[in-house]
Amino acid sequence: MSGQDTPRHLWAWDLSALVYEWSYVKVAHQIDTDMLAYLGNRVVGAVVADCGCGPGVVTEKFLRAGAARVVAIDANASMIARARLRLAPWGSTGAVLLRHASHEATTLLELREQALAGRGFDVVLFKRSLYMPRPRALLTLRQAAAALHTRGTIIVAHPERSLRRYAFAPPVGVASYTPFHLGNRAISRLLECCGAEEYTLYTGTELAALLREAVPGAQVQCLPSQQRPYNLVALHMS
Numbered sequence: 001m002s003g004q005d006t007p008r009h010l011w012a013w014d015l016s017a018l019v020y021e022w023s024y025v026k027v028a029h030q031i032d033t034d035m036l037a038y039l040g041n042r043v044v045g046a047v048v049a050d051c052g053c054g055p056g057v058v059t060e061k062f063l064r065a066g067a068a069r070v071v072a073i074d075a076n077a078s079m080i081a082r083a084r085l086r087l088a089p090w091g092s093t094g095a096v097l098l099r100h101a102s103h104e105a106t107t108l109l110e111l112r113e114q115a116l117a118g119r120g121f122d123v124v125l126f127k128r129s130l131y132m133p134r135p136r137a138l139l140t141l142r143q144a145a146a147a148l149h150t151r152g153t154i155i156v157a158h159p160e161r162s163l164r165r166y167a168f169a170p171p172v173g174v175a176s177y178t179p180f181h182l183g184n185r186a187i188s189r190l191l192e193c194c195g196a197e198e199y200t201l202y203t204g205t206e207l208a209a210l211l212r213e214a215v216p217g218a219q220v221q222c223l224p225s226q227q228r229p230y231n232l233v234a235l236h237m238s
């Protein structure tokens, strides 16, 4: 482990690792599609940090889209083991670096110095991995901004706080994901109460405000997404 040496062990992620790929439903894939469509050709040759990479599903998509290098970071050893299996085809190419660490504190800055010879990241992604309480999220985003290459981008994909948007289709109907999302939120809130998971959520406006406060002066943009349950926000260093 590096950066924040002993992050709190949130054992909910151990359970999640067992079923994660199964639970990677269409909605989550759509977020990836929207995010990659937004980045377009900027992915080609990019150096990317996938923070809270889980089993490496998005890391693999970045590599297939032409990223030069992806540093995949996760605090959970089971997730890293799954990501290692998934990303084995790139194992000998040097295009992937797996790091078992928290992406909080100085991890990204250390990686920039140790693994990228001081060159910053073109893209830092937090997809469903910024659930820590707001003050720590602010610090984490500031460290990520400091680890960016000139004109780099931070992207955050995070579940919507409003249950109406997270679980239901407009105007009040159910969607294919409704049972899964309702169950997921109930379990996450329960685990949060037990101290086994962190689960801070934001509306789209709150998420954009978080990024603006983290890096004053940066350009913050809410990205179009076909998925109501998630918010997709980008921060550009200007």
Ligand SMILES: C[S@@+](CC[C@H](N)C(=O)[O-])C[C@H]1O[C@@H](n2cnc3c(N)ncnc32)[C@H](O)[C@@H]1O
Pocket: 007, 013, 051, 052, 053, 054, 055, 057, 058, 073, 074, 075, 076, 079, 101, 102, 103, 104, 126, 127, 128, 129, 130, 131
């Ligand atoms: C819901 S999963 C998302 C995985 C992946 N980003 C995706 O969307 O497919 C959240 C992941 O973030 C990781 N995670 C949560 N907080 C983290 C932290 N502070 N540092 C590193 N990883 C973290 C968890 O271990 C878990 O694997």
